[in-house]
Amino acid sequence: MFYSKNKNKFKINYQLILLLISVGLSSYAALKNEVIFYNLKQTPNLNIGESPEKVCYFGINSIISGKVQSIYYATEVFEYLKDNPTILNLGSDDLIINVYFRDDSCKVIVKNDSGLRGFNLPLEKSMTFPLFYRISTIKEDDVNTFDLNKFKNGGTNDSVSTN
Numbered sequence: 001m002f003y004s005k006n007k008n009k010f011k012i013n014y015q016l017i018l019l020l021i022s023v024g025l026s027s028y029a030a031l032k033n034e035v036i037f038y039n040l041k042q043t044p045n046l047n048i049g050e051s052p053e054k055v056c057y058f059g060i061n062s063i064i065s066g067k068v069q070s071i072y073y074a075t076e077v078f079e080y081l082k083d084n085p086t087i088l089n090l091g092s093d094d095l096i097i098n099v100y101f102r103d104d105s106c107k108v109i110v111k112n113d114s115g116l117r118g119f120n121l122p123l124e125k126s127m128t129f130p131l132f133y134r135i136s137t138i139k140e141d142d143v144n145t146f147d148l149n150k151f152k153n154g155g156t157n158d159s160v161s162t163n
Contacts, residue, residue: 053099055133056106056121064090074124074136088140107146118143
């Protein structure tokens with residue numbers, strides 16, 4: 001009888017180990033897909049405290065898609081974009097290449113048929129905002145004037161890909 005108890009105990013531990021491994025692998029797969037495919041979402045599920053890069057990305061992406069959403073912008077900016085939807089000349093053919101964040105400001109690089117365009121997006125932050133961050137102004141800058149080394153050395157992204 002002593003032998004059978006040890007055998008049953010081993011089976012329980014073996015099943016527990018298999019359960020833990022399967023839960024771990026499932027969690028990893030879910031988190032990996034979230035990181036890889038977040039920029040492909042049509043209606044992002046952002047929560048308070050999301051990264052400022054996501055706020056900048058989805059803010060510019062909403063202009064590109066023609067569906068400007070107030071959650072990303074200061075009230076004045078949102079009202080202006082709503083009244084003048086084509087003011088930035090961004091369309092569905094434009095592609096966001098990269099987003100850099102540092103010192104409460106995002107640099108967004110957009111590629112279109114005529115080349116690269118750069119946007120400087122200063123951010124405001126407050127616990128009263130739905131996402132903690134929101135875009136306070138939008139300023140188009142020449143991409144060549146961006147000091148990307150400043151962002152590479154202390155920013156959150158490491159490189160700019162133009163492909």
